[in-house]
Amino acid sequence: MLKGRSFPGKVMLTRRSEPISPPEYSPRSENDRYEYEQNGGSQEVEGQASGNTTDNISSKKPISPSTSSVNSLPDAQGLVSGARATDSARITKFTNELSRPAVILDKLRELSWSGVPPYMRPNIWRLLLGYAPPNADRREGVLTRKRLEYVECVSQYYDIPDTERSDEEITMLRQIAVDCPRTVPDVTFFQDPQIQKSLERILYTWAIRHPASGYVQGINDLVTPFLIVFLSEHLEGNLDTWSMENLSLQDVSNIEADCYWCLSKFLDGMQDHYTFAQPGIQRLVFRLKELVHRIDEPLSKHIEEQGLEFLQFAFRWFNCLLIREWSEKLQKLDFQEMVMFLQHLPTRNWAHHELEMVLSRAYMWHTMFKSSPSHLAN
Structure with a gap:
């Protein structure tokens, strides 16, 4: 549900009673990492250089920070411990x-x-993300100023009685309060009341300052990688051993502010993902459908024959940048099995090299088709 709107293409599964075991997955060869270059991908595509291919954080290649929530990471603790x-x-x-x-x-x-x-x-x-300036002499001053600005925003928008909020703002705050406990429910640390209150303040302040979209379910998951990373500056050890009691009020305030501003910077380039009818996501799903048809026609035909719509599984992918090929497995599944598999991808136990392969192949396809959309029509 997005701001009270029904999610298009919602699937109800009733025919199968026993659970479906996800197909086994074997990582592709490490040679995939260099497949693009070996096939001439380092050359220009249709006469266009492919050096500058991304539009957000990394202007040339995707980097480690992703919009995936901690739920989607193979190991939330690995983000901290450096496995x-x-x-x-x-x-x-x-x-x-x-x-x-x-x-x-x-x-x-x-x-x-x-x-x-x-x-x-x-x-x-x-x-x-452009939150801290490249100039070292200015960096501390800018961060101090932005952190104070966040505190002022919280005071102005969040720390007020409901009598000073509109009905829409009250509804939005209540929805955020409901969603916060659902954020990464299988990680105990995120069930800490202080963490949930911080998450609530960040989300509500962001939503109030971005009225074109307001709060949309799913944005709460995007905050979690930032929380983990900025908390790791102050807390040591594994995530399971972390405690908010070890943080001062100033630490919590700074962490919240950093999460808020980094989230804002990150979402600046995808605002239309969260406005009415989600045109940004609709556009990406359509492009994904074209891409699959272009690079894997048998799989595309099988998905179409089974009556599976890309929106039914790809919508969530564009919230967490989760892209992987399972062509051979998917072509053996029927409609219900594909829905179950694609909506619950077996990524939980992925290692770093598997994530690197995802980034590598995503960059390869992005480079080939981003600047040369005519390739999709061929």
């Missing part, structure tokens, strides 16, 4: 880049393509 080994040479490169008087964002994006060391993510995410 992926990062070699010392890369750490040195990051350190050198961050030590510049003015960070060169293009170089930082390029370095971030293969992942960011966990303890560096807070600073790097602030920089790549």
Whole structure:
């Protein structure tokens, strides 16, 4: 449900009583990472250079921060503990880049393509999202000013009695209050009342300041990666051991502010995903349908024959950037099995190399078709 509107294409499954085991998934070869270049993908496509291919955080390649919620991550704790080994040479490169008087964002994006060391993510995410300025001399002052601005916004919009809110604002606040406990329900830390209150303040303040969309269910999930990353600056150990009691009120305020401003920067480029009728998501689903038809016609035909609409499963994907190929498996499934599989993808136990493969292949298809839409029609 989006702002009281029914989600188009909702599927009711009633014919099958026993649970469907998701098909087993075997990661593709590491050679996929370089498939595009091996096939000539590094050359121009239809006479157009493919260097600048993304429109949001990374102007050249996707980077570690994703719009996926902690639910979609293979291991929420891995985001904090740094399960992926990062070699010392890369750490040195990051350190050198961050030590510049003015960070060169293009170089930082390029370095971030293969992942960011966990303890560096807070600073790097602030920089790549445009929240913190590249100039080191200005950075602390800007962050202090923006954090104070957030506190003022909370005081103005959130810390007021309901008598000063409109009926629509009251309804929106109640919906947010209902959704917060549902956010990452299987991670105990997110059930902490203080975390849920912080999440409520962030979401309500954002919604009030973005009246064109207001609050839409799903935005709550987008906040969770930011919360994890910025909390990791103040809390040590695994997520299971974290406690809000170890944070001062000032720490909580700064973390909330950083989450709010980074969320705002992140969503600036996709506002039409959350306005009436969600035209941005509708457009992306249509493009995905075209892309699947172009690169995997047998799968596209099978989906069509089974009567499965892309909107029935892809809507949630565009909230969490979840893209992967399961062509061979999907072609063996019927309508209900495909719906169950696509709406509950077996990504929970993915390792870092599998996430890297997702990014690699997504970049390959993006490069091939973003600047050359005529390829989809061929």
